[in-house]
Amino acid sequence: MRVAVIGGGAAGQIAAIKAAENGHRVTLLEQNEKLGKKLFITGKGRCNVTNAADREGFFRHVIRNPRFLYSAYAHFDSAAIMALIEAAGVPLKVERGQRVFPASDHSSDILKALERTVRAAGVEVRLNTRVSGIVAANGAVSGVRIGQTVEPFDAVVLATGGLSYPSTGSTGDGLRFAQALGHTIEPLCASLVPLETEERWCFELSGLTLKNVTLTAFSRKGREVYTELGEMLFTHFGVSGPLVLSASALLAGEAEGALLSIDLKPGLSEEQLDARLLRDLAANNRKTMGGALYGLLPQKLLSVVLTEAGIDAAAPASGCTKAQRRALTETLKGLKLHVKAARGFTEAIVTRGGVSTREVNPSTMESRKVKNLFFAGEMLDTDAFTGGFNLQIAWSTGALAGSSIPMEVTAMKQSIGIDGPAGAGKSTVAKRIAAILNIPYLDTGAMYRAVAVAAKRHGVAFDDEPGIAALIGTIGMQVRYTETGEQHILVDGEDVTGELRTEEISQGASLVSRVPAVRDRLTELQREVAHAQRVVMDGRDICTNVLPDTPYKFFVTASAEERANRRYKQLIESGQPAEYETILSDIIRRDKQDSERAYKPLYCGADTMRIDTTDMTIEEAVETILREV
Numbered sequence: 001m002r003v004a005v006i007g008g009g010a011a012g013q014i015a016a017i018k019a020a021e022n023g024h025r026v027t028l029l030e031q032n033e034k035l036g037k038k039l040f041i042t043g044k045g046r047c048n049v050t051n052a053a054d055r056e057g058f059f060r061h062v063i064r065n066p067r068f069l070y071s072a073y074a075h076f077d078s079a080a081i082m083a084l085i086e087a088a089g090v091p092l093k094v095e096r097g098q099r100v101f102p103a104s105d106h107s108s109d110i111l112k113a114l115e116r117t118v119r120a121a122g123v124e125v126r127l128n129t130r131v132s133g134i135v136a137a138n139g140a141v142s143g144v145r146i147g148q149t150v151e152p153f154d155a156v157v158l159a160t161g162g163l164s165y166p167s168t169g170s171t172g173d174g175l176r177f178a179q180a181l182g183h184t185i186e187p188l189c190a191s192l193v194p195l196e197t198e199e200r201w202c203f204e205l206s207g208l209t210l211k212n213v214t215l216t217a218f219s220r221k222g223r224e225v226y227t228e229l230g231e232m233l234f235t236h237f238g239v240s241g242p243l244v245l246s247a248s249a250l251l252a253g254e255a256e257g258a259l260l261s262i263d264l265k266p267g268l269s270e271e272q273l274d275a276r277l278l279r280d281l282a283a284n285n286r287k288t289m290g291g292a293l294y295g296l297l298p299q300k301l302l303s304v305v306l307t308e309a310g311i312d313a314a315a316p317a318s319g320c321t322k323a324q325r326r327a328l329t330e331t332l333k334g335l336k337l338h339v340k341a342a343r344g345f346t347e348a349i350v351t352r353g354g355v356s357t358r359e360v361n362p363s364t365m366e367s368r369k370v371k372n373l374f375f376a377g378e379m380l381d382t383d384a385f386t387g388g389f390n391l392q393i394a395w396s397t398g399a400l401a402g403s404s405i406p407m408e409v410t411a412m413k414q415s416i417g418i419d420g421p422a423g424a425g426k427s428t429v430a431k432r433i434a435a436i437l438n439i440p441y442l443d444t445g446a447m448y449r450a451v452a453v454a455a456k457r458h459g460v461a462f463d464d465e466p467g468i469a470a471l472i473g474t475i476g477m478q479v480r481y482t483e484t485g486e487q488h489i490l491v492d493g494e495d496v497t498g499e500l501r502t503e504e505i506s507q508g509a510s511l512v513s514r515v516p517a518v519r520d521r522l523t524e525l526q527r528e529v530a531h532a533q534r535v536v537m538d539g540r541d542i543c544t545n546v547l548p549d550t551p552y553k554f555f556v557t558a559s560a561e562e563r564a565n566r567r568y569k570q571l572i573e574s575g576q577p578a579e580y581e582t583i584l585s586d587i588i589r590r591d592k593q594d595s596e597r598a599y600k601p602l603y604c605g606a607d608t609m610r611i612d613t614t615d616m617t618i619e620e621a622v623e624t625i626l627r628e629v
């Protein structure tokens with residue numbers, strides 16, 4: 001396919017590499033004069049590439065929509081990006097907090113490693129090229145607008161970043177393109193950003209760094225949203241530094257009116273602190289308050305603290321009352337700052353909000369609204385704390401998007417679809433055909449079972465329709481085949497194949513399959529599998545709904561009596577109780593339900609070959625199909 005990747009940042013470069021390695025013709029379009037302008041300034045010029053924490057550690061640091069990232073992270077994790085960079089000749093090192101940097105401490109080395117890999121993969125790079133729109137026709141991408149011309153492309157990866165540090169090129173173009181194509185953009189706001197305070201004394205302390213303090217942030221409604229020990233600093237407008245940036249991420253969008261409380265002495269209890277004050281005051285009782293407490297805090301901060309506690313720094317230490325000591329202790333354990341506003345996008349490390357993750361398939365990063373349109377990186381509504389996690393989001397989503405671009409559509413057209421009523425033998429026929437042709441059999445029933453496993457794990461009852469509908473939008477599901485053609489299903493990156501064959505899951509699958517959102521999502525996934533390789537699959541709506549374009553469509557059926565007869569024999573042979581009349585009426589009832597249901601009913605389309613197996617063996621049915629394919 002001809003693939004355009006728009007945006008040459010972290011996400012765009014990795015998407016271009018993966019798509020090109022998969023055999024696509026890839027053009028990377030970047031409006032700047034060079035790739036990775038933002039990457040260059042990351043980590044204060046050292047580039048904190050990723051974080052070497054394990055999977056759990058990564059997801060603990062993702063703030064917004066972590067579940068959306070399960071498949072992406074399973075597909076391309078921190079070890080994967082580290083391996084890619086080191087393979088391109090740039091050694092890495094792991095520092096405190098598992099932060100990963102280039103051994104050279106130069107972000108330019110990361111840029112070089114990426115660019116080398118981009119070129120080696122055969123990507124065409126076009127710099128100084130600003131895309132002005134995406135063109136779609138019939139619900140699918142058809143091209144990219146550059147200036148006044150439209151260039152045709154079969155697939156597009158949008159990786160234009162958020163709104164933060166617009167000087168690096170992230171000015172929100174891609175968000176506008178996505179919106180114009182019908183996507184919801186979740187409200188955008190600056191995150192990991194310094195905070196402006198009402199207190200003007202911050203200006204006087206500008207440049208002062210506080211280490212080993214505890215910062216607690218309260219929302220404007222008074223709810224504690226953050227508390228952590230670490231480092232922060234004062235600036236001419238308020239506060240910044242690691243603790244403040246993290247707090248800002250949890251206040252995002254609602255910073256105005258929030259309250260910050262700094263515990264300047266987190267290692268001492270109020271009693272211990274009071275004892276320390278008493279000691280200092282007694283030892284220096286001829287001095288002023290400011291002089292007596294000289295060693296307690298940096299000088300400028302001490303005078304602010306005394307003022308905030310309502311104590312005159314020039315007053316004699318000998319006159320300090322118990323009430324004044326209490327006020328001082330309270331201020332030291334909780335110096336208050338009232339937040340006026342968060343600084344803007346020009347100073348924000350990341351953008352909160354972006355393309356709604358509900359409208360993007362988490363297993364592929366493809367839009368649920370426009371076919372062959374993929375999203376990656378900061379423009380998606382997901383973000384994390386500092387520490388290399390935001391770049392990891394860009395790497396993971398970029399790699400998954402690039403790897404998910406389907407091969408030529410003709411591959412899907414050759415897949416084989418088999419529909420038919422219950423008990424007609426279609427699964428047996430489908431499996432035989434897959435075995436003879438040596439192509440995978442897609443067990444669609446297993447996919448419904450996997451949804452039931454996910455529901456069980458997330459504590460959602462199988463018959464809770466709204467709960468199941470909400471869940472299906474967030475879980476990532478992937479189908480994989482071993483070299484021997486065995487099907488494995490991964491839910492949120494974890495192989496659940498071993499859990500599918502229990503009675504409870506079987507019943508759950510039957511209930512969850514009634515939810516339209518589940519059917520839609522699995523249809524999408526079934527199409528993706530058929531896109532990627534030729535498969536045989538059977539079900540109730542494969543030919544009419546999942547693979548309407550394949551030329552190989554079959555409807556395997558048999559009379560109700562014959563199907564009841566087969567089932568009756570099966571039960572008797574396995575020593576189970578059976579009554580022919582009950583089985584027959586059950587089959588007739590199911591046929592009626594399947595063919596009359598409003599949502600995707602069972603029927604044999606005009607372009608589908610009907611194979612009636614009433615007077616045929618399974619082998620004869622298989623041969624009939626093989627003659628056609």
Ligand SMILES: Cc1cc2nc3c(=O)[nH]c(=O)nc-3n(C[C@H](O)[C@H](O)[C@H](O)COP(=O)(O)OP(=O)(O)OC[C@H]3O[C@@H](n4cnc5c(N)ncnc54)[C@H](O)[C@@H]3O)c2cc1C
Nearest residue numbers: 007009010011031042043048131160161169377378388391
């Ligand atoms: C100062 C700073 C330091 C940071 N440090 C770290 C760190 O150390 N570790 C970490 O994990 N994260 C860090 N981050 C966050 C991280 O850099 C981003 O989350 C990440 O770079 C996002 O990557 P992206 O590819 O999605 O977007 P970007 O890197 O923003 O790339 C988007 C690209 O798209 C291009 N583009 C936009 N519109 C168009 C158009 N119309 N046509 C063509 N091209 C277009 C832009 O020019 C840009 O090159 C930092 C951020 C900042 C601002």
